[in-house]
Amino acid sequence: MTMLTALLILLLLSPACLSVTVSSGKPNVEIHEHTDAVLSCEFRTEKDQNPRIEWKKIEKRVTFVYFNNRFTSSYAERAKIDGATLTIHSVSQKDSGDYRCEVTASEDHVTLGEATVTLNVLVPPHIPSCDVPSPVFVGSSLELHCKDKLSVPPATYRWYKDNKGLTSTGDTPYSIDPSKGTLKFRSISKLDAGMYRCESSNNAGAPKSCVAQQLKIIDYPLNLTILIAGAAGLLLFVILCCICACVCRRRGCCGKNKKSKW
Structure with a gap:
């Protein structure tokens, strides 16, 4: 018997070989909602x-999916x-997570094998x-908000005015954050009036849009303008009076006149 043959026999008879092995042909599964998820496990x-x-299912605490030959x-x-x-079958977003397949072979030298599949x-x-x-x-400054909290992966957003897509550049009076869904105006003008709607999209399905809403831009009412101007004028008058009083007091103009002696 050659040394090589003896070595092969020794390896075959080694207890380390008497072990269960577990693997998954697809450790990462990505599928659409309401379809069937197949989590492969071979042993x-x-x-x-x-x-x-x-x-x-491996979460904050372990949840059994299949145990003792039943679900x-x-x-x-x-x-x-x-x-x-x-x-x-018919998975929902709540089914997302890590799943572990465990195979226990009590007669093998290494009795437990496992594989993890991420859904x-x-x-x-x-x-x-x-x-x-x-x-x-x-x-006025203005900020419009758009949010889709349910889509996975998270949606990106696009704003439309009168059914025309808005694009933010350095020259536009507004800025858009596609990831947060905000449309910000630094100083609104009457030219910005119109019908606004927002569209959310991701790679899991067709984009969805909210119903367009009208943005009205109005001037300050005349009586409000007069009120603001009057208040500003009154404030300025009070400030000037205070300044004059302080200057007069420093110069002694406001002191009491002393009685002259006869």
Whole structure:
């Protein structure tokens, strides 16, 4: 017997070989909402012909999905297992997360093998909420808001005025943040009046838009303008009176006259 043959026999008989091995052909699964998620798990045992198979969802605390040859209550009506591969029907965003396939082969030297599969459920855009305050006074600063909290991955946003897409440049009187959905005006003018709507989009489905809302721009009312001007004038008059009183007091003009002696 050659040394090489003896070494091969020794490796084959080594207890380290008597172990369960577990793997996944697709450790990262990304699918759309309301479709079936297939979480693959393949295993091989050296001796044990009837290993125990478990699936767990790894969150802040571990949740059993498949245990003791049956599904737990929240998965009983919408999941199946084939070998060790788990299929969850009609998934929602709540199903996103890390899942662990565990195979226990008590007759093998190393009795436990495991593999982790990450499930990411994509959610198409929903109709965003749009905040368009109106009316607004000429010259005011203004910020419009748009938000879609449900889409996965997070939506990006585009604003439209009178059905024409707005693009922010250094010359425009507004700025747009596509990730936050804000449209900011530094100083609003009557030219900015119109119908505004926002559109949310991601790569999971068709874009969705809110209903267009009218932005009205108005001048300050005449009586309000007069009131502001009058208040400013009164304030200026009071300040001037105070200054004059201080100057007079410093120069002694405001002191009491002394009585003359006869």
